Amino acid sequence: MPRAVYVLALGIFAMVTSEFVVAGLMPQMADGLDVTVPQIGYLITAFAVAMAAGGPFLTVALMKLPPRTALMILFSVFLTGNVLAATATGYGVMLAARIITGIASQAFFGVGISLCAQLTRPEVRGRAVAVAMNGLMLGTLLGLPLSTLVGERWGWRAAFWTITALTVVAAAATLAGVPRTDPAGTGGGFRDEVRVFRRPRLLLALSTSTLIIGATFSAFSYFNPILTEVTGFSTGTVPALLIAYGAATVVGNTVVGRLADRYTLPVLATGLLLNLVFLTGFALFTDVPVPAVACMLGIGLVGVTMNPAMVTRVQRAGNAGPLVNTVHSSFITLGIILGSSLGAVAIDGWGLRAPLWLGAAMALAGLATVAPPLIRATR
Structure with missing residues (x-):
């Protein structure tokens, strides 16, 4: 490296x-x-x-x-x-x-x-x-x-x-x-980079990234109030739990990075499926500390850690140029905005468990964007 x-x-x-x-x-x-x-x-x-x-x-x-x-x-x-x-x-x-x-x-x-x-x-x-x-x-x-x-x-x-x-x-x-590197080696120029956004498979890959990150941040944005007001942890305990969550993301990112090149779509599908399970489990057992924390750490392992596989898929569907990668980052940021803002709306209507259910729904939608190309690849 x-x-x-x-x-x-x-x-x-x-x-x-x-x-x-x-x-x-x-x-x-x-x-x-x-x-x-x-x-x-x-x-x-x-x-x-x-x-x-x-x-x-x-x-x-x-x-x-x-x-x-x-x-x-x-x-x-x-x-x-x-x-x-x-x-x-x-x-x-x-x-x-x-x-x-x-x-x-x-x-x-x-x-x-x-x-x-x-x-x-x-x-x-x-x-x-x-x-x-x-x-x-x-x-x-x-x-x-x-x-x-x-x-x-x-x-x-x-x-x-x-x-x-x-x-x-x-x-x-x-x-x-x-x-020092040649700028021509990064993508082929502005017109070439813009032209790739006409490809349906690139747009599908970008939408997957938005849903993966949206599902994760609909939960992550509200960990603090969920853990204190529903699960029952003290405010002094939450920082330690968030550090454990951060450690889980480092582990997950390392594992996904090792697998992303050879098993891009299976990694994404597995990550989304596990995130769906963890988000659903967190929503069901929010008031039970042990399973709630286990599910929270699970979200750390398979949420934002999908980034290496997401980037690999987007680069293969488009190219590895700076514009494609920046637009991909914008779609990721869109997921953060959607997850956190819709989570706030859900809390106002249905309480603190609601953003966890919202995240599960977004993970399910993300699976729907990965399943068709995965099925085609296995035929």
Whole structure:
């Protein structure tokens, strides 16, 4: 595995930590910016929407540049957004900062995953994506609790300055550890990359990714209130459970990465089926601690950890270029938006178990998008 793949994981870790930091410091940021907690919550939505809508346009603007140069520009934009957040004097400035960092983060994912494909042999690309995406898993496992700890001890601005420092380290590592490569090797130009979106099998693969992530985040977004108000855990216990969940995602991502290249569709189908079982089990036994925690960890093993197989399928259906990978990331982000927002609507109507049932329904729909190509492949 090329050293550059591990360097890209560090960059992704910085991006993901910045994405999650607001969720861990909502009360402190609300006090510091003199706004309400729901208004701080909108910053999370703004980041996600900026990722989904703005990332592909920034990727298009950088397509003719060598990937390493594009990554350094993205680091600069991301760094600017984090400095703006750390020094924000009002809500409007903070909102602008989150939009800037969201757009840069999404484009970084697209260019970085495309570069993974360019630097590795086709038969190990899924494994390379898994290594890079460990930055995402470690962002869940370590980035969120560490940034929350820094923010609680030294103030929320310190958390953003810490992420700024991490970004500088990741940028320096990228400059030193990522080789110069030809931009032509990443996909073949703008027209070639746009043309592939006419392929029905690519659109089907993109919809699968949205449903996998939507199913997972409809549950993950509400683990805290579910575990405290229904399962009965204390608020002090929940962080430890979330760390265990993060550890499960690291394990699952590693396993899926090993299997994604040879067994792409079976891995996706198995992951969706198991996620359906775990989400249903969590919904049925929410008030029983042991099975509830077991199902929660199961969701960690087979939820976002499908990323290497999802990326492999999308690249085979389309190409390994930066635009395809960025648009794929946008479909993944769409799943986060749908899962969390529809989960909120479900809670308002049917209570805290409802987002778990919603996740199960989305996993079932995801199975429906994987079953036809899997059946055709086995004939």
